[in-house]
Amino acid sequence: MNELGEIITAGSERELGQSNPSPPNGHASPSSSDFRIIELEIENLRLQRLIAELLFKNQQLRRAAE
Template sequence: MNDLNASPANSAEEADPGRGYRDPSPSIRYGQSDTDYSERLLELEMENSRLHRLVAELLIKNQQLRKPD
């Protein structure tokens, strides 16, 4: 027979914490201030803009490489 151990230490959440349930509002859960939230939002917006520029540059380089000489 199968020897199944149902203890929490062997659960999928314990093995990989990123796969478990994530609270959609961590600022409420952890008491994050509005300032911290605003700063984090600004950081994410800046990173998003940087990634958009990077993708655009890579698309241009890709087009140039595919262009027949």
Template sequence: MNEIDTSRTDTGEDAEPGGHNNASSSMYSRKSAAHFKDRLGELEMENARLHRLVAELLIKNQQLRRPD
């Protein structure tokens, strides 16, 4: 799920003072549209999973705070 792009290493040679990079190509410009579509699908599934998790935790929290 997590990918690290090891093909590009920033050496700081193209960096302006203050840390801004002037490189004309970003690491995202080399990725295909299919890669972005796949990644979007993964992120949407992860987002839905996290929403369910938050909802479950809210319910458990309410149950714990309920007076006996």
């Protein structure tokens, strides 16, 4: 798999893991820092996909210029 495929795969297969499991009563009580971590992980995935798209477009332009 090429570099672009690896970036896309890594971004799409990455889990948004929870640092704290749900309490035994079944009610989740995540803190604001847990939400912030999840937001940052989602933003990270979005940026990884954007980079993959830009790398792909760059590859296409370079091939067209040859």
